[in-house]
Amino acid sequence: MRAPARAPDNRERPMKIVIGTGNALRGGLGAAMLALSLALTPIAGPAYARAAPESFADLVDQVSNSVVNITTSTTVAAPTNGVPNFPPGSPFEDLFRDFGLPGENGGDGPARPRRSNALGSGFVISEDGYIVTNNHVIEGADEIEIEFFSGKRLDAKLIGTDPKTDIALLKVTSDTPLPFVKFGNSDKVRVGDWVMAMGNPLGQGFSASAGIISARNRELSGSYDDYLQTDAAINRGNSGGPLFDMQGEVVGVNTAILSPNGGSIGIGFSMASNVVSKVVDQLKEYGETRRGWLGVKIQDVTPDMAEAMGLPKPEGALISEVPDGPAKEAGIKAGDVITSFDGGEVNSTRDLVKRVADAPVGEKVRVTVLRDGAPVTLLVTLGRRELAEGEKPPKAVEAPQEVERDMLGLTVTPLTDALRSEMGLTKETEGLIIKSLDESSEAYGKGLRAGDLITEAGQTPVSTVEGFEAQIKAAKDGGRKSILLLIRRGGEPRFVALPVD
Structure with a gap:
């Protein structure tokens, strides 16, 4: 029997909120800790469980050489x-x-x-x-x-x-064919299914651990995150190793852990195989990824936004800006709500991001949007995301000292040519600057801050305080409880619904 190899160093993936570390330094574990508190809720009703496997030994024998x-x-x-x-x-x-x-x-x-x-x-x-x-x-x-x-x-x-x-x-490069394993379908994995993790934990050599799928569709920090959560023991050094289902197919790549002490406490995350296999196919063919690019800035539709826009339910991806690109060329507009992409339903921004990324670059796809309460279908020829990234945002907007008016808990002031020049805005930019706001107001609670630029109210461009007041009155007269504002901060747009009562 070979003595287990002892690791001179191990490191784990930086996980911002989830673990709260940067890269562990080479030459030491160096992980910051995050204390956890868990609330237990009783579950009512009958439970039906499948018996645990008598042994994982056959599965280990089947896959370990790979x-x-x-x-x-x-x-x-x-x-x-x-x-x-x-x-x-x-x-x-x-x-x-x-x-x-x-x-x-x-x-x-x-x-x-x-x-x-x-x-x-x-x-x-x-x-x-x-x-x-x-x-x-x-x-x-x-x-x-x-x-x-x-x-x-x-x-x-x-x-x-x-x-x-x-x-x-x-x-x-090997003189003989190598044993290998196949990717399984991570979409078919259910919470409660048995899985087995294999790898090199803490540099101790080949090791196997077993557990169940604890949760699906976990998001950690990335745009394309789709993690399976498992209680199979995953430690430093397991990173990059496979998570197997009981048929010996890879359903996840062990990537991160959540832990207050740097070791496994039964909360590990594996990137779903259906995400990994698509990435691997592109890396193998091109040496890089080639993701589709629609060219819009989006946000989720909240219940108050849905009410303000007259939508039946808070679903879809709300477009906050359409810069030059495929979407603009196809006629998509800010304020549209994307409900379908390439034949698949879009219930949230996460749905849209994944569908666009998986779509082939350069091909036309059908995009259905809700515009003024009615569905509109457009054909969009997708660009490539990797080529479109890296553009610098406009200079941040600063609060000016100009004529002001109070409404909706905000103190607003119109843009002038002098302010546009001072803030690095184009001469065509129109809107109202938030000079200050009541910290006890709904607007403050929803993240608005002094220096934000209001460009639309009620999906209508506004450039004067009178125009802003007119849109608030129109919302009230129309029986709306809220009005939808388009806000820009540092050039980045987002919609916010504020109560008009």
């Missing part, structure tokens, strides 16, 4: 002047200078770059050596080595990465 350990090596730059970047005045500055720890020749010489290793997991998806792992496992690596269950080691080259889903595709 699971790999991944070791990466990176050159880390030496600290400036041989001293780490401690805050100015820190006592550690003097300590390192006095003892010369980072330098050479007793601390007198300059520090040299050093090599740093990190560990992760992955799995083989084809007999010719394609391997899937997490992007954060191999990010910045100079060298990537793959260790198979048999102990065989091969160098790998990077084919492509997708940071948005944290997926990377590697390739090794």
Whole structure:
């Protein structure tokens, strides 16, 4: 029996709100902690459960040869002047200078770059050596080595990465065909189904853990997130490893954990295989992703927005802006609510983002919108998102000092040419600036702030306080409880519904 390999380093994916860390430093676990509190609710009614498997041993035997350990090596730059970047005045500055720890020749010489290793997991998806792992496992690596269950080691080259889903595709060259596993259909996985995770936890070598699917469709921090949550033990070093169903098919890629102590507490997240497989196909074909691009800015429809717009229910994706691009060319307008894309229903912005991303670049798709309460279907030729990204937003809007009026808990003032020039706005820009607002008002509670620019009220452009008042009166006369405002902050638009009573 081989002694388990001990990891010189492990790291886990940065998870902003979920874990609250940046990248764990190479050379240490370095994870910030997040305390959790859980409320337990009793469940009424009968429960029906399928018996647990008698053993997972057959499943382990079936798939283990396709699971790999991944070791990466990176050159880390030496600290400036041989001293780490401690805050100015820190006592550690003097300590390192006095003892010369980072330098050479007793601390007198300059520090040299050093090599740093990190560990992760992955799995083989084809007999010719394609391997899937997490992007954060191999990010910045100079060298990537793959260790198979048999102990065989091969160098790998990077084919492509997708940071948005944290997926990377590697390739090794082998003299013999490699055992591999297939992707399963993650849409068919149910909460309560048994699953098994495999990988290289904490650098201890090949390991298996089992549990159930705890939840589906979890969102963490990305536009394309679709995570399966599981209580199968996932620890540092499991990143990039497979989550298997009971048929031995991969239904998820183990990516992140939620933990107050850096170890598994039964809340792990695996990117759904139906997302991963599409990314992998594009990486294999192009070496990069090619996602569809509609060219709109969108937000979810809230109940008060639906009431203000006269919609039957708060569903769809509300368009807050249509810059130059495919949607504008097809005739889509700000204020439209997208309810269908390429034949599929759109219930939320998340639905639309995923459908557009999966649609082929350069092809025409049917988009149905609600406009003035009636459905309108348009043909849109999609662009490519990767080429459209990276544009800088306009200069942030600052609160001016001009004529003002109070309404809806807001103090507003009209734009002037001098203000447009000061704020970096075009001469064509029209609207009202929020100079101040009552912090106890509904507007403040919904996120409006001084300096925001109101460009529409009741889906009608407004540039004067009189016009704003007229739209408020029209909403009241029409029996509306709310009025829909289009707000811009730093060039970014969003709709907000405010009560008119």
